[in-house]
Amino acid sequence: MKFLAVVQLTFRESFAKKTFMGFLGISTFICLLFLFALNLDIVDGAQSYISIFGQEADQLIDLQKILLGLEGGVAVLLFTAGIFLSLFATSNLIPSLLRQGSIDLLISKPLSRTQILLGRYLGAISIVGFNIFYLVIFSWLIISIKTTIWNFGFLFAGFAIILTFAILFSLMTLMGIITRSGPFSLMITYLILFISPFLLQRDAIYALLSAKIYGYILDGLYYFLPRTAELGLITQQFVRGIPVTAWSAALTSIIFAIVMLASSSLIFSRKNF
């Protein structure tokens, strides 16, 4: 219960930020768009005429394609802009936790420092999870009702997006603990987020380099850092209902998050405030 209070307080603190309100507003707008602007005239149960804002498509389109197009679009939006916004909105959660006058009060409570940190971490995950599932569940319901196809893989994609955020936020937590700077933590996390697609092409990069050591470094970085590009691929595979081929990417990324959180906890436990 004591630990849950930290999670709840973090949730409230995040919810008080305008960024999350904006996120929620955009999600609501997208849901309303699907609800009122998207019309499907099902012709023979598998095919449909689609119209958006009254503009009809020229020919019959496979319902499955419509569904995958819409849900895939939402997943891409959440995986890119959603995570980008969520990281931005939560970047100050750890530095604000460490402020004088605030951290003193929390440590004086019957909670271990690890519990305080983990409570903060889970609070951030819960607010982002709430925002992402708000859009995922409502858009899934609307699309499923309109197409009469219930794609449960889309819901799993929501989990994959939250997992990706949780992995990246673990890095931001460590950076926040070390530097106490929200903007700096955010910059490093964005750097890691954007470096992933390049590391996926490490063989091509290595071909341009002469020394073997570069290959080891690139491989080391590839396996150690979060493999966000492949996590994006997993998200799309969930949406499309095809077997996931990159479980190792999820596994090594989760190990990365555990290492980040354990390091954060260790450093946080030794700090004086």
Next chain:
Amino acid sequence: MCAIQTSGLTKYYSGGKVKALEDFTINVEKGQIFSLLGPNGAGKSTFVKIMLGIVHPTRGNATILDKNIRDYSVHSNIGYLAENHRFPEFLTAKQVLYYYGKMSGVEKEVLDEKIPQLLKTVKLQDWINVKIRKYSKGMLQRLGLAQALINDPEILFLDEPTDGIDPVGRREVRDLLKLLREQGKTIFLNSHLLSEVELVSDQAAILKNGRMIEKGTIEDFISVKQQYQLKLENGQQQINSVCQKLNIPMTSQNGMYTVSIEDDAQLNHLIDQLREQKTNIQAVIPRKITLEDFFIKVLETGEGMGK
């Protein structure tokens, strides 16, 4: 059982270049108000932070209610008002007490009953649902005090509790502290306001540059040994002659005569002599100084145990 016990508590920063606290040893009995005095940077807040696990000691041991301070479970019995505390501004007073109460392990049902009571005690009952970003410094301080009491703690650590509170409010805080002492709570007080400390504290210690230079009861601090003030009715001539005869140094101010005597026997002899001369003695009062006078004297001369 001692409420607080420390032995050789020391905190160095920057590899020993900054000595925030050095070899600090105290025992605070249960049910006392103990004050820690000292100029800015003397180590008062460092000590409280060490006791609460906010700062790790370089060496030394400390217990609260016989539990090692590393055991955070003891915090269930502690209330803490931090200096310059900061609550999330988007919360109302009720929500602050709810969340911090829950973090202290207080059940929801208890909180529902206790929050209005506590806010009434600190005179914030009319502000219960107002976001605290609208509060003045004094109101935030009162809320901090309520937060420190939310778990009905056995020990209270209060760092500058009357900071920003007006004189009437300060008096109310003083009365509250006395009431809490009557309820058997132990209060550890850090304050710059020596006049207040003098009014409520049982014991105090003075810190200077991280070292304890004096420790004792407030009564010991402010009493001047072997000096008494006599209030007489028209007895100026008599006391002058008796003091001359007994070779007792005497000064007078505003109708009060201050005598420096060697021992109790000499005081009794002086009184006997005055009575023989039919002098009406209205009062014999041990001479006292203010805690502020004592504090400044100790700091300036460096007198005390640490010297």
